[in-house]
Amino acid sequence: MDSKRYIQLLKKFDGLDADTEGENTRSSVSYAILSNSETNQLQKCLGARLFEQGFQPKLIKTEFNNFATDSLDTEGELFQSDLDFVFFVLSPMGLKETIPSELNERSQFASSFLSELEMFVKNFSNKGVKVFLANIPETSERVFGNMSRIYPASFLYQIQAINAGINNLVAKSQGLYLVDLASKANYYGLSEWHDNGLWLQGKYPCHPRFFPTICDEVSAIFSSLVGKIQKCLVLDLDNTLWGGVAGDDGIDGVKIGDGIVGEAHVQFQKYVLDLKNRGVVLTIASKNYEDVAIDIIENHPRMILRKNDFAVIKANWEDKASNIQEIAAELNIGLDSLVFLDDNPFERGIVRDHLPQVCVPELPEDPTEFVDFLTQLNLFETTQFSDEDLSRSEFYYSESERKSLQKNAVDLKNYLSMLNMEACVKPIDEKSLPRSVQLSQRSNQFNLRTQRIDEMTCEKYIKEPDKFCFTVDLTDKYGALGIISCVFMSLKKDHLYIDEFIMSCRVLKRTVESLIFNEILNIAKENKAKFVVGEYIRTKKNKLVENLYQDYGFENTERSDEGSLWRIEVSGFSDLDTSIKVKRS
Amino acid sequence: MTKQEVIQKLQPIFREVFMDESLNISEDLTAENVEAWDSLSHIDMIIRVEEEFQIKIPTLKAASMKNTGELITLISESQN
Structure with a gap:
C-alpha cells in the first residue's frame, strides 16, 4: 500500500467546503x-x-496529546459541540513514554491506565456521545525476549493487558464501540505500521499511509450505527462461485475442489457460508440456464453451498441489473444493502451504471485472492449481533416459499389464515433490547420517525413510568420470524404519543400493523389517554409509511414538507381485524 | 538521474501535497515561499518522494533540509 490514497483524502478534505455534491x-x-x-x-x-x-462531516479540532484534559473538561468545547462520536486512538509509542522505568512499578501500568481511560470515555458516553475506542497495536520491542508476553514488567505484556481491558470495557458498556486497529496493524505488519522516525519527527501514531485504512474502519462502524448496512450478497456463478463456465464445461468440467482453482473456489464458498451463518443473506444472479445451474449446485459432490443456502436464485438470460432489482424487491430490502460479486468487469460496470446504490467491489481476477480481498473490504460491519441475525438467511429462504404460496392463494385473507401466524407481544426487556436497538438502527422503510433509538434511550422506555414500549415476535407455519417490530410511546397530558414505530418490511401485508394499532390503543385506554398521536417524519426512504396513519383511521392535524401529524380518539376505536393469534405476556 | 529529471518528477508531487497547481520547483525553493508547506505537509511530501523514487530518506536529513536543492541533490545521487 502506498500513500496516494492518504494524500487524496487530505486533498479532498481541504476541498470539502466547495463540494456541494x-x-x-x-x-x-x-x-x-x-x-x-x-x-x-x-x-x-x-x-x-x-x-x-455520504455524510456531511463536521470536525471539532483537537490538539496533540490533549486527550486527557479534553475528556475531563466537561465545560470545554468538545462537550458543547453536540458531538456524534469521538474516536480514541492511542499510540503505543506515546504510552511507552509514560510507563515507569522501575520494573516493579510496571505491573500496575495497564490497570491504572485503564481506570483513567474508562473515566475519560464514560464522560462522553454518559452524555450520549458514541465512543469509538481503538485498541493498541503491539510493538515489536522485546526487552525480555520470548518471555515478553508472560512477564508483567514487559511493555508488551502491559499492552496485551490494556487491550484485554478495552475489550471488557466495550463489552460491558453502552455506547462504546471497538475499533480493532491491533488486527489491522498485524495484517499489514508491525514493522510497516510503526515508523519510529515519523514518531520522533511528528508524533505520528503510525505511518500515515495507513490513515485511510483506520478511517475505513471508523466510518464503517459509524455507517452501521446509523443503519447503512449491507446485509445481502448477490453472487455470480461462473468463475465466481466455481471455476469455469457451467454451460460449456458441464457438471463434470466446472472446477470445484481438486486443483488450485477448484480449491480456491471451495475456500471462497466456505467463507461465504460463514457469512451466511452470521446472518448475511445469499442470493444468485447468473447468466445461465436455471436447470444447469441448479444441477451443479445440488449435485456437484464438492459444492459447499447448496440450494437451501440461497434465498433467491436468478439464473436466466435477462440483464443482471434487472435481476438484482428483482432480488431486492422479493426480499423487501433496499438496493443499498446489496453487495454484488462478479468476476466479469462488464457485468460489474452495467450494475454500477444502472444501480449505483449497489456495492460492486472490483473482485480480483485470481480466485486465490478472493477471500483475503473480501475480508479486508469489511463489507458487512455490524455493531450488534443478535439471534435474529443468525437465522435471518433461513427466514429469507422461507420467504420465497411464502411468496410462491402467495401466488397460488387466490385471496390474501385466505392466504394469511393458511400461514397460521402467532405473535407474542411484550414490553422490551434485557433479552429483546439488542434486537430492538438493531431494528431501530437498520430499518429505513417502515420507520415512522427514524429516531435511531440507542441502548441508553431504550433503557429509559423500559424503566420510566410514563414511557411504554413493546416488541412483536412473529412465527408462522414456516418457522420463527423473530422480533419484527417495536414501538416506543410516551404519555403526555391527554394523549399517548408514538415516539417511534418500526416494522421489518419482511412482514408487510400480514395484518401485523392492525395488531400493533390494537395494542397501542389498548395501552392508551389503560392509561386513560383521550387520543393517540402519531407523527410521520419524511426521509429519503420511508415513503412506504407516508399514509400509514391515514390508512388506519387517524385524522390529519398538521402537514408540511417534512412530514405530518395524526391523531385518533381512543373512545371511538374498536379492535381491527387481524389474521394473527396474539399471545400477550 | 540528472537534477532536471528529478525536478520533473518532483513537480507533480509538490503541487499535489502543497495543493498549489502553479507551484514551480527551483533549487532555492523553501518552506517560506510555499503557503501550505508546514511541518506536517513536509512529512507528507517526504513520504511521497520516498515512494516515487523508491528510496528511504534518513529522518535526520528529512528534518534538517534547508531548501529544495538539497532534496534534489539527494535524490539525484540516489538514482545513479
Missing part, C-alpha cells in the same frame, strides 16, 4: 479524535472518508 441529502456528523499522538492529518482523512460515505 448531494448536499441536501447528507446527514451531518460531528466528530473529534482524541489521542496521545499527532492526529491533525488523521482528523482530515476521517472527514473526507465520512464525506465519501
